[in-house]
Amino acid sequence: MIDPKLLRQATADVAANLARRGFDFDVDAYAALEERRKSLQVETERLRNERNASAKRIGKAKAEGDDVAPLLAAVKELGDRLESNEAVLSKIQAELKDIELGLPNLLHENVPDGQDEADNREERRWGKPKETGFAAKDHVELGTGLGMLDFDAASRISGSRFVVLAGPLARLQRALIQFMLDVHTAEHGYEEAYVPYLVRSQALVGTSNLPKFEADLFKTTDENPYYLIPTAEVPLTNLARETILEADELPRRWVAHTPCFRSEAGSHGQDTRGMIRQHQFEKVELVQVVRPTESADALDELTGHAEEILRRLDLPYRVVALCAGDLGFGSHMTYDIEVWLPGQGRYREISSCSNFTDFQARRMQARWRNPDTGKPELVHTLNGSGVAAGRALIAVMENYQAEDGSVRVPEVLKPYMGGVEVLSA
RNA sequence: GGAGAGAUGGCUGAGUGGUCGAAAGCGCUCCCCUGCUAAGGGAGUAAGGGUUAAAAGCCCUUCGAGGGUUCGAAUCCCUCUCUCUCCGCCA
Secondary structure: OOOHHHHHHOHHHHHHHHHOOOOOOOHHHHHHHHHHHHHHHHHHHHHHHHHHHHHHHHHHHHHOOOOOHHHHHHHHHHHHHHHHHHHHHHHHHHHHHHHHHOOOOOOOOOOOOOOOHHHOEEEEEEOOOOOOOOOOOOHHHHHHHHOOEEHHHHHHHHOOOOOEEOHHHHHHHHHHHHHHHHHHHHOOOOEEOOOOOEEOHHHHHHHOOOOOOHHHOOEOOOOOOOEEOOOOHHHHHHHHOOOEEOHHHOOEEEEEEEEEEOOOOOOOOOOOOOOOOOOEEEEEEEEEEEOHHHHHHHHHHHHHHHHHHHHHOOOOEEEEEOOHHHOOOOOOEEEEEEEEEOOOOEEEEEEEEEEOOOHHHHHHOOEEEOOOOOOEEEOEEEEEEEEEHHHHHHHHHHHOEOOOOOEEOOHHHHHHOOOOOEEOO
């Protein structure tokens, strides 16, 4: 959520910033509603004050044994007026809240202009796509050739967009996850967490997946539903929910491996081949909760933590700054890391690192006590994939393939593979 | 799944219709005293919101959540959520 105060006072500036995303904010409708809210709230609070004062007088009169009947009559009419005012006010406040929850985050000034993926700005590249000397296979061909990747079995069990991994390939994914967790906890200062995979709607409102993106989520059917997490960002960021952290507790850094569940309604037709886009995939997620002044640096640092994983795996990648039109709803600034996939002959997203500033913190009332003011203030939250394990598996398969369809195990994963050094049929 | 108890400020915990945003303690901040770290004394210390250019001030809301009774609710009634204890079941 954008600061409601800022929204009121600088409505035009906010609208101009959001327009860079292609977001059309109806300023006049908002301003009219806000105007009504203001006059009605002032009046309602005045009536409440009157009512409270009367109630106090009655209490006092009673204590002194006076007749309270005339006082009671006077306050009756007040109550009716108050009631009708309150009803209208809460309706208007709910409408305003809906508007506020529907507004995306303000953009950082360094976010490039643009409408979609094609306008993202490349920041840097690491590693060079290797010359194989033969026609590189994609992960589907490699995996099915090894007999370790089975989409048919998955579809018989669960339908499309699921996969079954078998044997050493399943283990290779697990090795990737262990490796990433070890690096982030031992070297990058993250605390490992095990978190719920089913969450309540309020947790998703906190991270700004709800109310706007319900269609992307799986949910259970009862009247008080659980949602399956689309990313560990949801439970991890909500660890700071409704708390006031002391200054010396910041920054908080959490890492977790979880499965992620995405309905991805509307994405049909895209990436239908292979395991690029699945309803269920594994990911190691990094979350940071920091002081507001430190979030910009923290984003660079966090992105570097994710990059380090790819470097150690010796996977070529590039980093792009997402343009205004491609940026996620709650993000202030996002770097995507794209890994080289020889089978596709191009870079594909494997991590997305974002600074949410106070956007999520305001929704979940995640605060810290600023020693300068002594007052609780909103923290800034960040998250990034560190990295997506399913896609990392694809990248390893395609980048470490040999002409005969076998796949070498990357050096850093060998300790996790129980002696297996090559995956072969 | 069954039975019972509970949810109050950063924390512990009192409070069963008005003078309660809430005793006391801990913690924290400031001051005083004390010629050593210790100890003692005093004052202050919840959050959210409105009004304001901003602050001060004033006002509103909040004692798990939602609804109700009442002129007035932390306190009475209803529903829900969560926590704890015991039993059952289970990994």
